[in-house]
Amino acid sequence: MTVEIYRPSAYIPDAGGGGAAGPRAGVPRANGRAIVDDNGEWFPLGLTFMWSLQGARNEPDRYRANLEWAAAHGFDYKRPLYEVAWNPPLEINPATFPDHLGAVARDLDLSWGLGLRSGITLSGKGTGYDLPRLARDVGGVIADGREAAVLLVEMQNEYSNGGDPLATLEAMAREIDPLIRNLIGFSTPGNEAEVEEIKAAARRVAAKIFIRHTERGNSDHGWRDVRQAWDFHNDGGFVGADWEGPGPGSSGSVLTDRLRLAMKRALSIMCGAPIFTLHTGTGVYGNGAPSSSGAPRPPNFWEIDDIDGIVEALRGVVALLPAGVSNWQQANTQWVPPNPVAPFQPHNHWEGDTGDGVNKAYSALAPDGRVIQMPIGVRGRVRLTASYRLTGVTVFDPLTLAPLPDFTDRSFGQGEVMELPGGGIDADVAYIIHGHR
Numbered sequence: 354m355t356v357e358i359y360r361p362s363a364y365i366p367d368a369g370g371g372g373a374a375g376p377r378a379g380v381p382r383a384n385g386r387a388i389v390d391d392n393g394e395w396f397p398l399g400l401t402f403m404w405s406l407q408g409a410r411n412e413p414d415r416y417r418a419n420l421e422w423a424a425a426h427g428f429d430y431k432r433p434l435y436e437v438a439w440n441p442p443l444e445i446n447p448a449t450f451p452d453h454l455g456a457v458a459r460d461l462d463l464s465w466g467l468g469l470r471s472g473i474t475l476s477g478k479g480t481g482y483d484l485p486r487l488a489r490d491v492g493g494v495i496a497d498g499r500e501a502a503v504l505l506v507e508m509q510n511e512y513s514n515g516g517d518p519l520a521t522l523e524a525m526a527r528e529i530d531p532l533i534r535n536l537i538g539f540s541t542p543g544n545e546a547e548v549e550e551i552k553a554a555a556r557r558v559a560a561k562i563f564i565r566h567t568e569r570g571n572s573d574h575g576w577r578d579v580r581q582a583w584d585f586h587n588d589g590g591f592v593g594a595d596w597e598g599p600g601p602g603s604s605g606s607v608l609t610d611r612l613r614l615a616m617k618r619a620l621s622i623m624c625g626a627p628i629f630t631l632h633t634g635t636g637v638y639g640n641g642a643p644s645s646s647g648a649p650r651p652p653n654f655w656e657i658d659d660i661d662g663i664v665e666a667l668r669g670v671v672a673l674l675p676a677g678v679s680n681w682q683q684a685n686t687q688w689v690p691p692n693p694v695a696p697f698q699p700h701n702h703w704e705g706d707t708g709d710g711v712n713k714a715y716s717a718l719a720p721d722g723r724v725i726q727m728p729i730g731v732r733g734r735v736r737l738t739a740s741y742r743l744t745g746v747t748v749f750d751p752l753t754l755a756p757l758p759d760f761t762d763r764s765f766g767q768g769e770v771m772e773l774p775g776g777g778i779d780a781d782v783a784y785i786i787h788g789h790r
Contacts, residue, residue: 376468377390377391377392377395377429377470378390378391378392378501379391379392379501380500380501380503380534380535381397381470381503381504381505381535381536382534382536383536383561383592384680385679385680386589386591386592386593386625386627386679386680387592387627387677387679387680388592388627388628388679390501394676394677395429395627396622396627396628396629396671396674397429397430397470397472397504397627397628397629398427398428398429398430398618398629398630398631398667398668399428399429399430399431399432399472399504399628399629399630399631400423400428400430400431400432400630400631400633400636400654401431401432401597401600401630401631401632401633401636401637402419402423402431402432402433402636403432403433403434403437403474403477403636403637403638403639404416404443404636404637404638404639404640405431405433405434405460405464406433406434406435406445406450406453406456406457406460407442407443407445407639408639409456409459409460409463410450410451410456411442415652415653416639417463418653419639419653419654420463420464420467420469421467422653422654422655423467423469423654424467424468424469426661426664426668427664427668428469428631428664429469429470429504430469430470430471430472430504431464431469431470431471431472432471432472432473432474432596432630432636433460433471433473433474434474434476434477434510435447435453435457435473435474435475435476435487435491436475436476436477436478436480436482436484436487437476437477437478437479437480437510438477438478438479438480438481439477439638443638443640444480445477445480446480446482447480447482447487447490448480448482454490454491454493454494457491457494458494458497458499461494461495461499461502461503462499462502464502465499465501465502470501470502470503470504471502471503471504472503472504472505472507472594472596472628472630473491473503473505473506473507474507474509474510475487475488475491475506475507475508475509475525475529476508476509476510476516476517476525477509477510478509478510478511478512478515478516478517479515484508484509484517484521484522484524484525485521485524485525485527485528486528487525488508488525488526488528488529489528489529489532491506491529492506492528492529492532492533493532495532495533495535496532496533500533500534500535503533503535504535504536504628505535505536505537505538505562505594505628506529506533506535506536506537506538507537507538507539507540507562507564507596508522508525508526508537508538508539508540509521509522509525509539509540510540510541510597511540511541511543511566512539512540513540513542513543513544513547514543516540519539519547519550519551519554522539522540522554523539523554523557523558526539526554526555526558526560527558530558530559530560536560536561536562536592537558537560537561537562538555538560538561538562538563538564538594539551539554539555539560539564540564541564541565541566541596541597542565548587551563552588552590552591555591556590561591561592562591562592562593562594562628563585563588563591563592563593563594564593564594564596565584565585565588565593565594565595565596565626566596566597566598567581567582567584567595567598567599567617568581569598569599569603569605569606569608570605570606571599571606571607571608572705573703573704573705573712573730574730574778574779574780574781575608575610575613575779576613576712576713576729576730576780578598578599578606578608578613578617579613579616579617579620579729579730580620580712580713580715580729581598581617582595582598582617582620582621582624582626583620583624583683583685583713583715584624585621585624585625585626586624586625586683586715588625588626589625591625592625592626592627592628592679593621593624593625593626593627593628593679594626594628594629594630595617595618595621595626595628595629595630596628596630596632597630597632598617598630598632599632600614600631600632600633600634601633601634601635601648601657601658601660601663602633602634602635602643602644602648602649602650602651602657603632603633603634603644603648604634604644604645604646604648605646607634607648609658609659609663610781611659611662611663611665611666611752612666612751612752612781612782612783614631614663614666614667615666615667615669615670615751615752616670616727616729616751616783617629618667618670618671619670619671619673619674619727619751619785620715620727620729622671622674622678622679623674623678623679623681623683623715623716623717623725623727624679624683624715624717625679625680625683626679627679629667631663631664631667633650633654633657634648634649634650635650635651635652635653635654635656635657636654637650638650639652639653640652666751666752669752669754670751670752670754670785672754673749673751673754673785673787674725674785675719675723675725675787677719678717678719678725681717681718681719681720681725682717682718682719683715683716683717683718684715684716684717684718685715685716686698686699686702686713686714686715686716693718694740694741695714695715695716695726695740696716696718696724696726696739696740696741696743696786696788696790697714697716697726697728697737697738697739697740697743697771697786698737698738698740699711699714699728699735699736699737699738700735700736700737700738701735702714703730703732703780706778708732709732709733709734709735709775710731710732710733710735710736710775711728711729711730711731711732711735711775712729712730712732712780713728713729713730714726714727714728714729714735714737715727715729718790722789722790723787723788723789724743724786724787724788724789724790725785725786725787725788726785726786726788727783727784727785727786728773728783728784728786729783730780730782730783731773731774731775731776731780731782731783731784732775732776732777732778732780732782733775733776734772734773734774734775735772735773735775736770736771736772737770737771737772737773738768738769738770739765739766739767739768739769739770739771740767741767741790742764742765742766742767742790743764743765743788743789743790744764744788744789744790745762745763745764745787745788745789746760746762746763746764746765746771746786746787746788747760747761747762747763747786747787747788748760748761748771748773748784748785748786749784749785749786749787750784751783751784751785757773757784760773
């Protein structure tokens with residue numbers, strides 16, 4: 354089969370990080386729940402790229418072309434796997450993969466030279482390799498002048514799904530953490546009991562990243578997928594990473610709508626997860642085979658349906674998110690003191706196919722009085738009642754980034770109502786509201 358290679362018209366060679374958004378520098382680190390490097394705070398956007406080592410070895414030109422595409426489209430990092438028991442030629446067993454650590458080093462260098470950091474997942478499970486040794490060895494590769502090229506290091510992908518005990522992941526963290534200054538995380542929890550177990554283990558080794566693969570399910574016309582990002586508000590003390598949610602070609606449920614993906618990223622950031630990975634089926638094997646549920650998975654990223662529009666929406670929405678918002682105090686609607694109180698209360702929260710109003714309308718409050726609220730899944734119309742006096746209220750469209758006509762710099766007294774238009778049965782409308790209390 355002949356594969357057309359993507360040739361970007363412009364990307365930033367040897368930019369030193371940041372993809373098409375421009376060079377970044379320094380080792381990424383936590384500032385509360387925010388992420389900063391030597392250029393300051395930003396919201397890292399990444400791309401699942403589990404076939405990195407296999408692609409670099411077996412199809413280096415096509416692999417580089419996909420990296421160049423990611424850099425040209427403003428991604429900040431890729432997410433590679435460095436061990437996994439997939440069928441040949443996709444298996445990565447460090448004991449048998451040719452020059453494994455050299456391949457890791459070359460992959461980090463190539464990506465960083467194109468402006469992409471790496472959000473590493475050390476283990477994809479199953480080879481039987483000594484995983485603490487893997488962590489120590491990859492840590493040595495990173496420590497050898499590559500810390501700035503790495504966003505974070507995850508110990509294992511979905512450990513509770515046939516993986517290794519949490520104690521093994523903790524042993525891995527203890528091996529790699531003394532070697533590098535980079536942020537580390539363990540794995541996504543499989544249930545709520547594992548949430549607390551992972552947090553306890555992470556605290557023992559001072560890991561600062563908490564990873565979630567948010568649940569996939571397209572109920573409530575796809576807005577359930579979006580609202581799963583609210584879970585990150587429970588992870589105070591950690592920087593959240595929305596690491597492998599639904600996306601184009603993902604297994605199980607897929608998410609391809611620009612608005613819903615953009616709002617999921619915005620909600621994750623607001624809830625304390627500034628790190629967001631666009632998970633696609635293409636990013637898993639990179640071989641063009643469909644998913645187990647039959648979803649198409651083109652071999653190259655630029656072949657994904659509407660990918661340019663999706664990326665534009667994901668990148669654009671952050672223009673509406675204030676710096677430091679990941680460290681604000683989150684508030685749900687219908688909460689009352691002593692809990693934080695959302696700026697506006699919607700007249701109705703709908704489920705399924707009945708009712709108007711909103712699906713959800715989560716919010717966050719800054720110490721200086723600024724507020725932000727995100728009504729998602731607006732159907733018909735929604736009447737929003739001010740919980741307290743609000744000034745400077747402006748309502749933005751998250752795709753065009755423009756304020757709604759007649760909804761700029763408004764003031765509302767406690768109990769006054771703002772009515773916003775919604776969509777039809779699918780509720781294909783969402784807003785981002787700024788204001789000051």
